Amino acid sequence: MHGTNFAHAHAALSPILRGVDERKDLEWVLVDLLDALSRDVTCIAVVCDAVHLGVWEGALWRRTAPLPVVMIVVEEYEDLLSPNFATLESLRRARADGCNVYVALLANGLQAARLLRFGDRHRILDTRAKYIMLHDFRLFHSELHYLWKRVVNVLFLRYHKKALGGVGGVGGDKSKAWFDLSTVPFPNPIKAVFVSRRVDIWRNGRFHYNRPLFADKTKNLNAEVLNVVYLEHAPSVLLMRNNDTNKIGGVEIEILNTLADKMNFKPNLYQSVNAEYHKWGQKQANGSFSGLIGEMMSGADLALGNLQYTPYHLDLMDLSIPYTAQCFTFLTPEALTDNSWKTLILPFKLYMWVAVVLVLLMTGAIFHGLARYYARLLEYRNEHKIITEKHEEQASKPVGVYLFGEVMNSILYTYGMLLVVSLPTLPSGWAVRLLTGWYWLYCILLVVSYRASMTAILANPAPRVTIDSLKELVDSKLVCGGWGTETERFFQQSLDEIGQKIGERFQTIDDPDEAAARVARGVYAYYENEHYLKYLSVKRKKWNVSMETQNSTNTTIMKLASDRELHIMTDCVVNIPISIGFHKNSPLKPLADVYMRRTVEVGLVEKWLNDAMYPIRALDTFDNEVKALMNLKKLYGAFIALAIGYFLSFICLFGELGYWNCVVKKDPNFDKYAMDLYYMKKK
Template sequence: MVFSTLIKLFLFYHLLHGCDAKLSPIIKDLHESKDLQLVLIDMLNGQARRHDVTCVVVICDTVYLNVFDGAMFKRILSVPMVMIVVEEYEDLLSPNFDTLESLREARMDGCNIYIILLANGLQVSRLLRFGDRTLFADKTSNLNGEALNVVYFDHAPSVVIMKMNDSSKVSGVEIEILNTLSQQMNFKPKLYQPNNIEVHKWGQKLANGTFSGLLGEMVNGKADVALGNLQYNPYHLELTDLSIPYTSQCWTFLTPEALTDNSWKTLILPFKLYMWIAVLLVLLITGIIFYGLAKYYMNLQELKKEKPFLESNKNIEKQEYVFEPSEKPVGLYLFGEIINSILYTYGMLLVVSLPKLPTGWSIRLLTGWYWLYCILLVVSYRASMTAILANPAPRVTIDTIKELVDSKVTCGGWGVETKKFFEKSTDETQKIGDRFELVDEPFEAANKIAKGVYAYYDNKDFLKYLSVKRKNSLINVDKAVNATINDTDIVSTDTERNLHIMTDCVVNIPISIGFHKNSPLKPLADIYLARIVEVGLVEKWLNDAMNPIRVQETNENEIKALMNLKKLYGAFIALAIGYILSLIGLIGELIHWHCVVKRDPQFDKYALDVYYAKNKKQ
């Protein structure tokens, strides 16, 4: 073995001796100062004097190759040395055949000192990982039933605690992942929660420098694994080792809904503003056209009565014009005055038939086509009105960050780091950080949201869980006290806003499982976790965790086509407006009768027809 090592040393020595000293310009200054050579000489001579060096393996690249020249070998004690020169493009996590055989041969020869001089840090890290995997057996593949402390925090859908009588069952996506890892790596998870977990939750840094909650268990080394919807961010990475993310969650706000009480506008809702403007314009224009045509025919009839003789071809002949019954001015009084014309045109729009069919083919044709227009318009209005009365009242929701910023509602969430995230933002979300409040209890935040003054920040699945839990708890309370509660109390609960999850995501955050720093469990756990994600088990477990929440979710107004008195407010308002206008008109007529008509010297209450006939002529 010693002889083969010496042969290797001799060959590498001649190889180095024949190399150009100026092979690498990067090491030129270092080559001239000999600083690195002196360090290596002192280190090797110091080890050799203690007689515990059997062989030295030097792994370097072309950058550091010039360090090992003939002068260096003359100044070190007689120590067998193996030189391995790797290319700059070689992946040392999976070395090529020559490098691998050299390392194996050096190991068989008993070399116990390895000197690594590589300019590429990535190559060094991958070589160390390869050496660790080659020299040391992986003991995490089978932990032989070892008990591992697993700290957890209840946060859907990662970890869900279900109360059953006096006991509780822990489930969720991360619990299923933990069970799979325990089977593959053969360990027994010992689940526990820290003291005062309801108060400290994930935990934060205290005044004395320690950490509380779930993170405190990891920092203090009391737990091997942490479950609790840990975000893959620099803050958590600084305190723990995180597995590869097994999912990505949409983090957004739970906001209040605003009911739009527009029942008083029911009559005008079927059409938009521009449609109503078009309808009114058509009504006025058509009424004016009817009035113009009626006046034309009335003037034509008068002209025919006054001039019974017609001129034709410059020869004046006296002819007597005979009126036929069909040409009598029947129905022209309907449109003879502008006010009557507008009213009867409006009556046709409301599908009220005319008392008489007017004279004149032009008016008749216009009446027919206007009736077709009125029928189409009324049918559209009725269909839209039916849909409005059948559907529930529309709700105003906050679905974008801009709408949340403009709403001025107070925002909140858990943890100082969350507040810093918004405060350090460079876009409009920074305004949210200015009014962001820290919240320790999400259900209290949900109560404030129901009052319409708050918005709570978390992942979408947990916000759905929070909304459904609160809604069902209120339903259960109402059922329990239904026998003693009065009507006024019931009405007070109706004034609360529904909870709405904002559609837009503020950020999509990867979620991981936590391990304590430099945990040997993480590399193999990452491999198994990647396989779990690839086969779709995480998605399946997520659906299983959220399925009870979806089952408990109760949809409001399941019977959509439900009429109530509130939806007819618009009709009553229109009726009230009509009564008020009619009353004003009646009062005006009475004032005119007593203040104008009765004070006229020509007024005779016993001959009103004569009085009105004289006024009409005037």
């Protein structure tokens, strides 16, 4: 026995039990109950007052000796809606140890009710455990009805001193005291008055009906109607309007239909008030919540709406096991920068162009060096009279060597070969001829590669300039935003510097269509899951298709000519698990998790996700088909190159005219009638 909080261990019996031997009978009924539960008990948490402390003596003590027990004895004046430190720590210890049986023996029903309210509000008590409590009408007040939608595995022990009308009579003394064991009427909804449901009768040391004491009440909900609040949000819930009829689909709708079929309930789907504006909902000034969360706090049984598995949502409701994980990223605008003017340099990367220029300069220099060496060799032979008359004639007129005799000419002819322009004549030097042949092979390979890359660039659409990482997003100086203050707080409390910078300029926005319009104007980046961003971008492109789910109160989506294309950032900011919501401490969650795990394992969730996103992806694929069309815009680079040539030519022309008029004509030796004499003097 551990985690014990004892007080008044030998207190006298309360006047409530005076003259009645209830304590002994209660001891034996608890022994029989624990015997019936012995296979499933992992730990017992006992909360009792001084009045019932003596029940744990004798047979009950010996029965619980092999089991871990956390015993908490509370004072009769202790307010269990705000328990003292010792009681609170003992309750936490019981929850941490995994106690799945709670025995609450409190003579004061109000004290027991306040304990349940405190344990449910702060999740100190495991509401899905098995509870054994004393029957008290004060537990069934209308203000406590919500508790019995959460604590359903409970037995109320009601003591009867004498049998009435043969209720307890199955032979023997009918005046023998007996216990009535009842439970909450789950799954039937509690109306204005709480009416418990009898489970069994304990009398003469045995159970009368021998029914299962804690049967699973969630396996068959007997076609009860459960309130399911939903929020339209791709891909979880999609509302498709067709004339006057609305059809609801999506991944979570399929999951809901599966759970309804297996657990036998009927979902009543509805939306919260002003769902388009409040969406998931936020905390109001009066402490209440709006939107979907507000409906869950008000009594809805399930919630559908792409709920993120986060501590914020877990504190307000229960979440199923995640059925998928979604990539949350930003919807960003594509840059309007047109790079068609760079068409001529796009086929090669920067380092390739550097290599081409270096090879051009180096090869031109080698050609020039070989030509000079060949010319000097001929001069040397001519000077030493070691060549024949034929050689002298060739030396006086070296064929082709003049092509590379000067540095500028050598570079120009080398550049001409790179452009596949043939030489005026073949050089006579064998060294130059061999180098020319191998250089031609290099030029052919280079030109073929350039032409192939150029053809691909002209045939395909121009490459898009996009934002694909958080660093690029921060450097772009775009305003970032999304829905809800929780998203803003997520970035502001980020541990990395980039996330904090995004949080500094994060702006919340309620209307996703308005957010998409801002993104199209190139001033905003919108944060959501990639599936919803795909749906939003396609919806903006195809506002007139039947799959549009836009409300009539919204303005028609108009795409202006200056609007940019929308792009989904390829890098994920974070991958977040997605779940279905249940009301706080819902008894439906354990069995629903079992069925959801099975649907995930067999691949149904993935199939439903593909089915939900198929119409959206199909529209986007059709719109983005690559068309190999040539237009004037793609040839901007050619016209720019021509314009640069014109510009440089005119500069050279005006330079020559200026030099002629300002320098040559003003020379004293200049004579326009004897130009040959002028140039001879210049030489």
